[in-house]
Amino acid sequence: MRDVYVAGIGITSFTRLEYPLAEIAAFPAMLAMKDSGLTGIEQVYVANMGAARVNHQTALASAVVDSLSLTPAGAASIENGPASGSAAIKEGFLAVASGMHDIVLVTGAERMREVNNLEATDFIATLTHPLAEYIYGVTLPSHAAMFTRLYMEKYGVTERHLAMVAVKNQNNAMLNEFAHLHQPITIEGILDSPEAMTNNPYVAEPLRFFDACPVSDGGAAVILVSEEVAKSIDRPLVRIAGVGQATDTHAVHERENPTDLLAVRRAAELSFGMAGLTPSDVDVAELHDAFTILEIAESEEVGFFAKGEGHIALEKGETALDGRLPINPSGGLKGKGHPVGATGVGQAHEIVHQLRGEAGARQIADARIGFTCNFGGFGNNVICLTFVREN
Amino acid sequence: MAREIYAYECTECGTLHYPFKMRCRNCGELEPFKFKTVPLPKRGKLLTFTKVYNLPAAYEVATLGIAIVELANGIRVTGQLEVDDPTIGMDLLGDVGVVREEPYNRYWGFIFRAA
Amino acid sequence: MAVDLEKILRPEDHPMPPFPAKYMTLASGEQMVIRQVDRDEIPDILQYVAPLVNVERDFYDVVAARLYSEILAYSRHRYQDQYVLVAQVDGEIAAVVNGRQVTPNLGMSLHTVALRRGLRIGAHAFATKMEYHMDVLGHDEVLIVAESPIGFRRWMIEYQLEKRFGTPHELGGVPSWSLTRELFDRARDTLVVGRRPVPDELLAKAKAGILPPSDPPTPPADLLAATRSMYDSTGTALMAQRWRQEVEHA
Ligand SMILES: CC(C)(COP(=O)(O)OP(=O)(O)OC[C@H]1O[C@@H](n2cnc3c(N)ncnc32)[C@H](O)[C@@H]1OP(=O)(O)O)[C@@H](O)C(=O)NCCC(=O)NCCS
Ligand SMILES: [Zn+2]
Numbered sequence: 001m002r003d004v005y006v007a008g009i010g011i012t013s014f015t016r017l018e019y020p021l022a023e024i025a026a027f028p029a030m031l032a033m034k035d036s037g038l039t040g041i042e043q044v045y046v047a048n049m050g051a052a053r054v055n056h057q058t059a060l061a062s063a064v065v066d067s068l069s070l071t072p073a074g075a076a077s078i079e080n081g082p083a084s085g086s087a088a089i090k091e092g093f094l095a096v097a098s099g100m101h102d103i104v105l106v107t108g109a110e111r112m113r114e115v116n117n118l119e120a121t122d123f124i125a126t127l128t129h130p131l132a133e134y135i136y137g138v139t140l141p142s143h144a145a146m147f148t149r150l151y152m153e154k155y156g157v158t159e160r161h162l163a164m165v166a167v168k169n170q171n172n173a174m175l176n177e178f179a180h181l182h183q184p185i186t187i188e189g190i191l192d193s194p195e196a197m198t199n200n201p202y203v204a205e206p207l208r209f210f211d212a213c214p215v216s217d218g219g220a221a222v223i224l225v226s227e228e229v230a231k232s233i234d235r236p237l238v239r240i241a242g243v244g245q246a247t248d249t250h251a252v253h254e255r256e257n258p259t260d261l262l263a264v265r266r267a268a269e270l271s272f273g274m275a276g277l278t279p280s281d282v283d284v285a286e287l288h289d290a291f292t293i294l295e296i297a298e299s300e301e302v303g304f305f306a307k308g309e310g311h312i313a314l315e316k317g318e319t320a321l322d323g324r325l326p327i328n329p330s331g332g333l334k335g336k337g338h339p340v341g342a343t344g345v346g347q348a349h350e351i352v353h354q355l356r357g358e359a360g361a362r363q364i365a366d367a368r369i370g371f372t373c374n375f376g377g378f379g380n381n382v383i384c385l386t387f388v389r390e391n
Numbered sequence: 392m393a394r395e396i397y398a399y400e401c402t403e404c405g406t407l408h409y410p411f412k413m414r415c416r417n418c419g420e421l422e423p424f425k426f427k428t429v430p431l432p433k434r435g436k437l438l439t440f441t442k443v444y445n446l447p448a449a450y451e452v453a454t455l456g457i458a459i460v461e462l463a464n465g466i467r468v469t470g471q472l473e474v475d476d477p478t479i480g481m482d483l484l485g486d487v488g489v490v491r492e493e494p495y496n497r498y499w500g501f502i503f504r505a506a
Numbered sequence: 507m508a509v510d511l512e513k514i515l516r517p518e519d520h521p522m523p524p525f526p527a528k529y530m531t532l533a534s535g536e537q538m539v540i541r542q543v544d545r546d547e548i549p550d551i552l553q554y555v556a557p558l559v560n561v562e563r564d565f566y567d568v569v570a571a572r573l574y575s576e577i578l579a580y581s582r583h584r585y586q587d588q589y590v591l592v593a594q595v596d597g598e599i600a601a602v603v604n605g606r607q608v609t610p611n612l613g614m615s616l617h618t619v620a621l622r623r624g625l626r627i628g629a630h631a632f633a634t635k636m637e638y639h640m641d642v643l644g645h646d647e648v649l650i651v652a653e654s655p656i657g658f659r660r661w662m663i664e665y666q667l668e669k670r671f672g673t674p675h676e677l678g679g680v681p682s683w684s685l686t687r688e689l690f691d692r693a694r695d696t697l698v699v700g701r702r703p704v705p706d707e708l709l710a711k712a713k714a715g716i717l718p719p720s721d722p723p724t725p726p727a728d729l730l731a732a733t734r735s736m737y738d739s740t741g742t743a744l745m746a747q748r749w750r751q752e753v754e755h756a
Binding site: 118189197200201210 | 629658659
């Protein structure tokens, strides 16, 4: 296998974007081309989850490659639920690693604010098991809530820990111009003041409003290249050192131990194994905090902390921007936003940004090794990527 | 006649599956549809639960109880929960009722109440 | 003597007890004051409502245009028995709500608009006007409509309002929903918050002047790029924006 480098990155604001979906995919791609100075794209992968259902558009990649005037380059759409973004990066990685292509564009885009919140919730819920889950009214927040309840019982995680994740990530988002939420929140305001329970009502007990990510539009892109191309341009060298993907049962109730996220554990092991690194080598990570509990649980499953101790590390501030291992400096899905199909690419964008030292006010000093975890379904399709800054 | 929700028993090795799978998780038999339907027991214990406030557009109620229940034979299922003050581990009795209604369709599934 | 035409045109307000100001802590930890404003302060509010007329998303345009006309008419004595409440954070305008008394037993909710998003400010402001109708004006019932999906979620779903589809609403007969005293009492613990009296300093700051919103909703930068799908019912509003842009560029 050949080494694969990220030569260019681009992103839109994650917010409500009143542009056609193909433009949301094309805009960050143009930024990434500008960033890398590379326009000779051979293959395009477009990550997206809802085009057909939410935007009434199919074959998105064909629209995007044309909009970018990149025809006749190859193009394909990748739909892999909320892990579409990283799945597309994996495809791009393979295309370069195999020697088939030297320059590949991966762009992710979602425009789910085109429909109202009720429909958006329903759209995401269609990833659950159609006969054993969806028919009951199961949504992603309900899976996360049932998982949280067990985590609280078993490991002593409390609503306060969850609120701490929300505050940390929404405050990190204040430093990210591309983030969806630019409202600071405080523990006082969402947990302790007399008005807190109204400010922060339940969405699915025991999860509250500020435990969930917002519904966002947005796009992000990376350009993946061979070593030869990477060294021919004047950009910092960031290599994708590890790619790990794993799956788990479709219906959540079939998992033997309902507090395990085995696909996260395995995807991380594979990614670190391929990179020849360990979790303790990581300087900065973007984890898939669609719900606050997931940041805690994933931080354990990927190996940063022992099982059941993620919330203790959080309490000690280890995952804060100035902590030992900053998690979600971008604001994460919670603060930066979650345009589902674009999220994995957005995570990679942030890590490359950090490893290049370009992250401005939220820059982690001397970050050389970065890690992402993109969590599809309710943990049934997970991709973890390890990035290394080389020069 | 009482309605049932079925588990799928592999006719090769006897492993029970819910929901249906094309291929047995245990023996991996490749001959398709080698499963026998077995009605799931109605009694079980509450494993975890939630009360959901933000419901998909199909629901007209304000909140909905959702639970994962471990049935008497060890098989776990997801279902709706109609218990005021649920506690993990409590005994439940499932009924098969309408769990979702759409303009041209009704869906039947488990609704659990305190046993 | 000349006919006093103004006297004929000007509706006479029925006596309505004033709304006692209250305050609350927001999710951000900031304190928000909600208080009633009289006619004198309406021009200050109008200048901040006006730009929202160009914001198509979430029906800000429809709501802002109607609110503008209602409170303008109120300040110029052309609207009977209306009240206006304003929510302020550090003096900054955060939300405006209005409504009116139809009979001593019946209230009519008019509009709610949030000028700062993401902190349930609109929800707090709406709950406050319901509190005014029920607890201060002593209405048995308030008729309500929603113009936007988020409004529908906030009012119809969160309060579980009753349908009153047979009763026309003043905003144009769109299906009315009703908040009854019973529904309000049920929602009181979870949805209606706030503390009284407002500390002097906080109230003084609010009354000192209604400051502009720091981050109000704005229209998309490129109006022509905001093409909407076939599902979107707000296409006409977009057309109006386009025409305006064409006029400005002509
Ligand atoms: C309806 C209205 C008053 C409700 O106000 P509100 O209760 O303060 O609620 P908001 O509108 O701020 O709630 C949405 C915001 O919450 C924030 N949010 C959403 N999900 C979130 C999450 N998971 N975590 C944190 N913040 C979140 C976002 O900032 C979102 O704003 P965005 O849509 O621009 O991204 C207000 O939306 C409004 O004025 N709309 C226009 C006029 C209107 O519709 N009036 C009512 C007519 S019936
Ligand atoms: Zn078998």
